[in-house]
Amino acid sequence: MSETPIAAAGQVSADGQFRWDGQRWVPIPRGQREPTRWTRPMQLAAAALFVVEAVFTILTTAVYVNHDSMLRVLQTAGLDLPQGTNVDTAATAAVVSTWIVVIVIAAIEVIAALGSYLGWRWMFWAALVLLGVGAIVPIAFPDTAPIPRWVSAIESIAAFALFIWMLIGLIRFGPWAMKKSGT
Numbered sequence: 001m002s003e004t005p006i007a008a009a010g011q012v013s014a015d016g017q018f019r020w021d022g023q024r025w026v027p028i029p030r031g032q033r034e035p036t037r038w039t040r041p042m043q044l045a046a047a048a049l050f051v052v053e054a055v056f057t058i059l060t061t062a063v064y065v066n067h068d069s070m071l072r073v074l075q076t077a078g079l080d081l082p083q084g085t086n087v088d089t090a091a092t093a094a095v096v097s098t099w100i101v102v103i104v105i106a107a108i109e110v111i112a113a114l115g116s117y118l119g120w121r122w123m124f125w126a127a128l129v130l131l132g133v134g135a136i137v138p139i140a141f142p143d144t145a146p147i148p149r150w151v152s153a154i155e156s157i158a159a160f161a162l163f164i165w166m167l168i169g170l171i172r173f174g175p176w177a178m179k180k181s182g183t
Helices: 039-064 067-077 087-118 121-140 149-172
Strands: 018-020 025-027 033-035 178-180
Touching (some): 039 087, 039 121, 067 087, 087 121
Antiparallel strands (some): 018 025
């Protein structure tokens, strides 16, 4: 009598290409990944950070960006304005353009939060880029906005920390810290 070991449902074959469904070995589709214990916390952390950044960006812009603050920035920058344009007009245009940029950035962050929460695989790459940019830009260009440095520093540190965690998860497991089936 030969004893055939009974595989538990969900068990992956030694070669990582089949999964036991309780009755037979079923091929595992290529590119399929399984979550690790890091996956969901990483997705939720990214989603939360993007939502907080969107709200934080809008609030800090509302508090710190106004006509007077833009006048100070323009005067500090020492820009040569086109003939026929006065500093007040340039400051007003700067406030309007700043709000347009802030709204676009907030919309991108909300989409990144949604994609992170839902675990879209392609969003991992977009989130990684957004976090990298969010960590570097405030440090590289500290004096280009009327927002205090401490505000930029908080955002930069949070983005950098999550960027590093996602990078470690990518190296160790794969996107969103999800490992290939059977490994």
